[in-house]
Amino acid sequence: MFSSLNTPIADWGAQRVWLIGASSGIGAALAKQMLNAGAEVVISARRLPQLQQVAADYQKAHIVPLDVSDQAAWAAAYAQVVHRIGTPDLVVFCAADYRPERSWEVNVSQAESTLRINLLSAYAAIEQVLPAMLARGTGGVALIASVAGYLGLPNASVYGPSKAALINLAEILYSDLHPKGLNVYLINPGFVKTGLTAKNTFAMPALQTPQQAAMAIWQGISAGEFEIHFPRRFTRWLKLLQLMPYRLRFALFERYLKIS
Incomplete structure (x- = not known):
């Protein structure tokens, strides 16, 4: 048996967690979990109102409002x-934005906004939290990506x-941070019923x-997994598609996804 790539978490009562992007969807459900x-x-x-609803029934919940796209707000929020x-x-890191769009529908201003929320703000989070974690030699970072x-x-x-x-960033972080005692988790959900x-x-x-997504994430982190992907009856097929030659992959897309 292979050992876990991260240190398993047995006692969640001893954990202090900062969950970014927790007002709805997966983030809110994971916070409650x-x-x-x-x-x-x-x-x-x-x-703020949605955060207050999430925290309403929990004495150990704390609210720190943050617009992740506001780079100047990160230092104060982390403090x-x-x-x-x-x-x-x-x-x-759960924050995300999504617009269904084909390549000919892309608008550069909207693309910049999506990239700022989904990717650049992850760097802002890392910049804030890593120095203290590295100094202490313990801690963990989880990035919610997607299949x-x-x-x-x-x-x-x-x-x-x-x-x-x-996904690429999480792999780099693991290579950099695991030797220094830190845990890194890559979370790749399939389709989850959210506003997005x-x-x-x-x-x-x-x-x-x-709630199903939150349970899968919590169980994966508890077990010390690196990549947490779910539901596996779906994600395993996508992993198989990754291995296919482009000629076959594109042919399947054209047939079953109705690309035109």
Whole structure:
């Protein structure tokens, strides 16, 4: 048996978590999952009323509002996090934006906004949290990417590349940080029923609820997994597609995804 790539977490009651992008969807469900497991959790997002709803029933929930696209706001937000709970043991980056669009529909201003939220703000989070974690020699960073980053799929002309970049970044972070005692988690969900996927007009295979997604993420982090992908009955097929020659892959896309 291979050992876990990260250190498993047995006692969530001892964990201090900063969860970024927690006002709805996967982030909100994951915050509640970790709070129910006993963790002390700071939740951040732009929408204060939604954060208050997530935190309402939990004494160990803390709210630090943050617009992840505002680069100047990160240092102050992190200072508030440290003031509330100390240096986090785990930082989970959940913030995301999505517009279904084909390549001929791309607008550079909208693309810049999506990339700023999905990718550049992940760098802002890393810049804030890594120095203290490295000085302490413990801690963990989790990036929520997507199976849309596995392959160049239609209707994801900006979203897909942003998630592919997060997958690449998580691999780099693991190589850099694991030898220094830090954990890195790459989370690749399939389709999850959220406000973002509600924009899709096609049938989404193996669609899961945010609660199912949160449980899969929590179990994966608890077990010390590096890549946490789900539901596996769907994600394994996409991993198989990754291995196919382009000629075969594109032929399958044309036949089954109705590319025109």
